[in-house]
Amino acid sequence: MKLILMKKEKSVKKPEKVVDRSSISYRAKIFIKKNLAGWLIMLPGVALFSFFVWAPLVQNISLSFYRTVGFERAEFVGFANYVRVFGDPIFIQAFKNTFKYVLYSLAIGFIIPIFLGLLLSEVVHFKSLFRIGLYFPSIISGIAVVIMWSYLFNPNPGAVLNAAARIFRLGPFKFLDNPKASIPLIVLTMTWRGMGATALIYLSALQNVDTAQYEAARIDGANAWQRMRHITLPHLRPTVRMLFILQIISVFQVFYEPLVMTKGGGPNGASVSLLLLSYQYAFQKFDASASAAVGVILSFIIIALTVVYLRLSARRDKDLIRPFRPRRAKR
């Protein structure tokens, strides 16, 4: 009883703490108290991102302006590394090749997934067989895929594809040993692996199209081609645009395909890509600054493309809704 009384007295006596709520130190305290838990939660992730992503990017830019000994910076040389790299015939070759990769991948690998996506959305039989079958190569590791294809493209006359070609009285082909064919064949391999996954992305875009729109168009007298032209394709356009840029960006990153399939970009550098060149500078010629310079150039190309993509995609909402109007008969 006494105890309780004493406690009560104490609490009553305790003077009200006067806090200046406008003081900077008080505000800072509240600010920290409010955010500290969040910052602590963010800390491990931010630390990992800085170690694995952000710091290397910044260090890479700085590395490209220095002369390097091993992987260590020695002295600042300005743009000398860039000048040196641009003077290297292999770099020019890799630069051209990378654009060749892009062109071939747009020619071969871009239309096929759209087409497959359209077909997949129309089909009601064997749905999961088609989807799972087409997606299948995407789950196999890239290295295993390219090693497998480098054996399929065996140039010996008795090997599998040449044996198949002989049925049609063709060949024997040199496949990857032919400098003109190496890039298209690598792109073909990439397309083989990626087309199912891309087709599924288109399919999901197509499944979002409201069936009522087709119904309405049908009532307005649109035939199948007009329905596709004026309803399906406009709905697909944002996805097409997004994947167009994403595909270009991903093709700029071609790396282990030429590393494995053409033994480091052969024959005679005919299939070497920028990223592969960057790797070769660093880990075969031990020229870290040249490697960094190539990496920075590549990053800038990709950033430029991304900006273009973002500009384009800002317009997409306008394009999305384009009502179908039946054509008037010519007078």
Added chain:
Amino acid sequence: MKTIILNFFGRVKAKFKGYRSLPDRIKRSGHRLKEKTTGVLNYSDYKRPIFKLVYTLILLTLFIAVLTVLLPPLWLFVSSFKDAAELESVPYSFWPDSFDLKKLGEVWRMLDFGKYYSNTFIVAVGAVASSVVFNGLLAYAFAVIKPKGWRFFYALVLAGYMIPAITSIVPLYKSIVDLGFINSFLPLWFVFGANAFYLIMFKSYFELLPKALFEAARIDGASDAEIFFKIVLPLSKPVVGVVSIFTMTAAWSDFLLPYLILMDDKMMTVMVKIYNIQATMGTITGFGPDKLLMVLTISILPQILLFIFFQRRITGSVATAGLKD
């Protein structure tokens, strides 16, 4: 463990329960066109014979596409049972003389392949854990807690997402060497904890969780870490599952970083090993292309098994997440 095994058999059983025989399927399939209401062509179009022809052509094209996709792996599988001479025999035969499993055992023992498997497994499991925890925590902070400055870091994450990490592999490699993490699995685990794509997936899922839930937990005195591990993660099983599967396959397939870091043969992952075998082919006595094909088959089998059991989830999430690779 027990539940995992039970789950596994449950899946197998469910697969066979839903199974219908082929003639039965064909009999039922005739009705499907008459009931089709989706897509450009629907039931009213299929009353006309010309569209039935179009539909047959669509089916045929897709069958050919699936065939071209599935033939190369099938070729790999059957060819891995051939011996060196059979690979280029004239006339060429698709099937090997015999499916001799002895060759599998022989190659396995020759390379002592089990250790590469267990290395890869350790890498993949660690990568999954780090991917879920670190990306999840950061996404939780971005999506729910939103402390001061989160926008800045989120912008950095998005900016880093567009630039491929391999362009700056030299500084990364150097800092890993400086920390003494050569021949260590640690960087291979943690690198998956800094993945913008998984982070975005987590973030967009966490934003859908009801806010009242976090309020209630906070009033009950739970700390943010407790909320994350005891409430957010258990409620986010779908996205955790998808990210785990993606990380699992990505870690299994990962090549460049493991190749640079794992120098010791005892530490190598399967992909590093098969690349090394392929690159140094001919220097190992008695190891020809036929054996390499067998090694390839062995190396992709786990991925195929994983795919078979999670196919719906994988293909479904590709469609919703819009992901490649």
